[in-house]
Amino acid sequence: MGSSDEVRWLDLAEPRTSPYATNATVDGLITSLDRQRVVLHFAGGPLDRNAMASSMGDVAEAYGGAGAHSLFVLQSGGLRETLTRNLPHVLREAVFEIVLKRVLLCVLGKAAERSVPGARGRSRSGNLPVPSPHRVAVELNSMEKDGVEPYASLTPPTGMSRLTDAESQWLARTLSQDQQLRSLGRSASATDSELLMSLTRAETPGATEGRHSSRTGLEVATGLLVRKVVNAARAVIERFRTGTHHGLYPTAVEEILREFCLTHLGAALWSGMKNEAATAFRSDEGSPAGVGRYFLDRFIEAVAVPERKDVTVVGHGSGTPLMNAFLAAFDARRGSADSPLPADFRIRNVVALAPMCTFPELASTLRRRNTAFEHFRLFALTDEAEKADHLVPVAYPRSLLYFVSGVLERDANGMSAAVPLSGMARWYDSGQVVGGPEAEEVRAVADAEPSAFVRSPGAECGARSHAQFRADPALLANLQLMISG
Known part of the structure; x- marks a missing residue:
């Protein structure tokens, strides 16, 4: 991997010694994104930093091969590990x-x-x-x-x-x-x-x-x-x-x-991760901006240049709530009176890889198309592959997304409830009606744009597990085409 394809990351949950150290870190990362094409990849970071850098290496190399500099924005938590x-x-x-x-x-x-x-x-x-x-x-x-x-x-x-x-x-x-x-x-x-x-x-x-x-x-x-x-x-x-x-x-x-x-099996951890994601890029009245908001402001300044940066945003798995929050904050900031962005600036691509978010959360993001971004694609495992990607061999014969949906999610009132996730292919099957009006809204988009909703394994992505999304040759080639096209 060349130096231009190195794995750069910003961990929004990593403790810092002072706001100045945080700002300096963000400034250095933003400065390093000096190519015309830029990729922000949101992920739920593992606890082991060496493992993270290794697992993201193929993805970073693919982004570099498309002529882009990439930054992995992480929300540590180690959900799968826990x-x-x-x-x-x-x-x-x-x-x-x-x-x-x-x-x-x-x-x-x-x-x-x-x-x-x-x-x-x-x-x-x-x-x-x-x-x-x-x-x-x-x-x-x-x-x-x-x-x-x-x-x-x-x-x-x-x-x-x-x-x-x-x-x-x-x-x-x-x-x-x-x-x-x-x-x-x-x-x-x-x-x-x-x-x-x-x-x-x-x-x-x-x-x-x-x-x-x-x-x-x-x-x-x-x-x-x-x-x-x-x-x-x-x-x-x-x-x-x-x-x-x-x-x-x-x-x-x-x-x-x-x-x-x-x-302790993860419900509190998952709720905490989602709550932190929802507020990561906000700047409350009368309080200093956190690292997420500072990053958003500096990123907007960096892309609001005369030659216009070409931006792709990717959200993978448990990093999808963080991606959704970024897009919401970006859209609000883009439309504000003091925004440095041109009125017609849009993120070009938004890609969701097995998104670990509910249908209301994804529907809210899709409504930002044509204001915050232009193109959208979602990659999900087929239900057969989802069932075969066992979180705990034998004892729990379903995937992490199945477990989050069936155990960790909460309903609109904050109560424990089985909640369909938008990254599970089963909810897009013909005749499916579960999930409420927001699920119908997302399914209508999928029905109208079938090429934007990709099931794997298939011709465009060969991944048979969630881990394989980080290294599947067909998917990486697909991402390169989207970024460079």
Whole structure:
């Protein structure tokens, strides 16, 4: 790699000793972008700087080959690293497996007798036709033995109904007599199980005091555990009803993690990253500009030159919220009365690589076309490739985007909810209606401009995993063509 293609980066979260040191760093980076073509590449930076420089080397070389100088704008957080470090420990706990089996039994019972081989009959009192525990164990054992996803071929019946109060009460009564759950309730306060420790944290002070009176404490802990199992099952059923499920087994895993509030697995980190991205380029009234705002102002000054810089902006994965925030701030600054930019200045290309953002967030960016930028392209893995890019081999057989969508995202009210992500190809399938009006808005753009929405692997991109987006020859050639064309 030549010196002109070196990996330059600005980490917006990296602590600095003073504002002056920050400004000096930004000034040096802006000065180094001295070619007519410039690429800003937004990414969620890994914790290891050497690994980051190595992983971005092919991309920087491709940008240089297109005659551009590039700058990688990072928001450190190590989301994937955090998840891959912590998730296996939880998902492979014997405690988690016990809870998972009960959630699966509840959901399978609701999925209707004809859909579940071996289901028992039901009565008028809310009994569900649950399969035998042995059948569920066989399915889970096949996953451990052969790596086969449990119930991968199960299709929920059309018109699946909600879990009724009578069914919930029957499940609660049945589960409260489950000896394995009662055993877990007994050990909730003396365990290193992440799942059971989360149960203990959820108890009220009164319940905690009562727990030490033996039987009363056992009933309280078991009752909490049973309630969470039923709540997780209800959430899985509702996702089957609304079409936001990720398959029975992955959805059950996701909803157990949600119900037991295992936020250390990434929810707090992801929410923090998104909040930081949303404010990264703002300058609040009466307060000094942060490094992001200073960078935006200096970048605008650098491109507002008579020869006009030709700018491409790329957002990859968890860096996409940061890209969206930059484009919003750029658009607002471009339209301000004191902007140094010519009125008709536009960023030429915006490229989203497996964007880890919601449909409302992407729709907001697409509305800036013709004011902030001219051309847009999105690259996403096919759903088959997305499912095969396992975040945790065997234990969670889906990709990072699936996990963020199913566990870490929040709804418009800030509550935990399964939220479709715009970087997942499944939401662009013909006839798809999930995601609300903003998803329809984005899908309308995709339908009108099919060449702007690329699925991989294919002729224009051969990546079969999210990591391969950084080195796929077809994609890099595509990016070079966009930048130099």
